[in-house]
Each structure stands twice: as C-alpha cells, then as structure tokens.
C-alpha cells in the first residue's frame with residue numbers, strides 16, 4: 192500500500208456491524224495515510240456505506256476499533272469526529288438550493304469574517320466554481336452541484352475526506368473532470384471514495400478495496416484487483 196508517512200492517519204481494526212442477524216460489515220481492517228487516495232468498490236449491499244457510517248460516526252461498530260490520528264473514535268459522536276477532521280460527502284446532494292454557491296460554502300466554514308472569505312475563495316478555485324459563485328445552487332448543472340458538495344466537505348479543511356459515489360449521474364466529461372479534481376485535492380489529505388463506476392475507478396487508478404458480503408475480499412492496486420479472478424466473479428464480471 193502506498194504510504195507517505197510511517198503512522199497511518201486512520202486505522203480501522205477488525206470492525207464489524209451487525210443489524211439483528213445480518214452482519215453488514217464483517218471484521219474489516221484498513222488503513223489510510225495522508226496524501227493517499229483509495230477506492231472502496233463492491234456489489235450492492237456489500238457494506239460500503241455502513242463502513243463509511245462508522246468512520247464518520249453516524250453508526251457505531253458492534254465490534255472493533257477505529258483510530259484517527261491515534262485517537263480512539265470508535266464510539267465518538269458525529270460532531271466530535273467532524274471536528275477532528277473527517278468530512279463526508281453523501282450520495283444524495285444536500286446543498287441548499289435557494290442559496291448561492293458561495294453562501295453554501297460559507298455555511299460550512301469553521302471560520303468567520305476574512306478567514307472564512309479566504310477559504311471560500313480557495314475552495315471555489317479547487318472545485319472550479321469561481322465563475323458560478325453568485326449563482327443559486329438550484330441553477331447549477333448536475334455535475335457542478337456534485338462539485339459544490341465536494342467543496343462543502345472541503346470547507347473545514349479535513350484531513351480525511353470520505354466521498355460516497357461522487358460521480359453518480361454525471362456525464363463522461365463531468366466524470367473525467369471529477370477524477371482530475373480529486374487528484375489535485377488528494378495532495379494534502381487522505382481521500383476514500385466509494386464508487387460503482389469502474390471507468391472512474393480506473394481513472395483514479397489508486398489503492399482499491401473490494402468488499403463483498405461485508406468482508407474485505409481483496410485489496411491492492413486497481414490493476415491487480417481488476418485482474419483478480421474472484422473479484423471478477425463476484426463483481427466486475429457482472430458489469
């Protein structure tokens with residue numbers, strides 16, 4: 192696994208989540224480093240969103256431990272985890288349609304006054320929406336709305352960015368632009384992306400984790416994962 196420092200930013204150790212008799216996530220372990228991007232893929236119901244829910248604190252694991260910057264966040268509430276530097280973009284857009292692009296970003300700021308305004312400018316640049324800053328979110332194209340969502344997740348300057356299907360519903364051009372954008376964003380932070388679109392995962396070409404029935408089936412470089420016979424049988428072969 193690519194590594195930019197010896198201590199992982201995130202360390203997930205044998206985490207499980209059970210809902211009654213169903214084990215949605217089954218003893219999954221993974222690590223994330225600053226400057227690293229990784230993808231989580233897997234068929235519907237594989238446990239991807241449940242794993243994200245545990246990382247951001249909207250659900251607690253039944254078993255296992257999650258360390259973020261050496262702090263045990265396993266049972267911390269959502270807002271405490273967010274304050275520590277984990278930001279998530281959900282699958283369904285949750286921008287305020289009636290507000291402008293810049294006001295949507297400003298609302299997500301941790302700062303006030305000039306510092307907030309500076310951060311809004313930086314993020315507008317990153318997600319390439321500077322030209323749309325005074326446009327109402329409702330008037331954005333679908334792809335631009337998704338980039339605004341990414342911008343909102345970036346506003347608090349997270350160290351770990353969790354993106355749930357960032358290219359859902361995008362055109363091919365928008366998907367390409369999202370891959371370019373994420374590669375730039377990745378520089379200072381750690382990014383984990385849940386994605387169904389294999390052409391997008393191929394573009395990101397990063398460390399990839401395959402979940403299947405709650406278990407970690409395979410992990411490694413996307414090119415290796417893609418060639419793996421078991422992965423092809425349970426997932427890629429069906430694409």
Ligand SMILES: Nc1ncnc2c1ncn2[C@@H]1O[C@H](COP(=O)(O)OP(=O)(O)OP(=O)(O)O)[C@@H](O)[C@H]1O
Pocket residue numbers: 210213214215233234235236237238239240241242
């Ligand atoms: N709150 C819940 N209560 C009961 N079962 C749940 C709950 N949340 C998820 N599950 C079940 O856990 C399993 C894993 O679901 P999860 O949404 O994590 O999968 P996923 O890989 O994200 O799927 P998709 O790609 O369709 O989003 C599924 O069988 C799902 O029905």
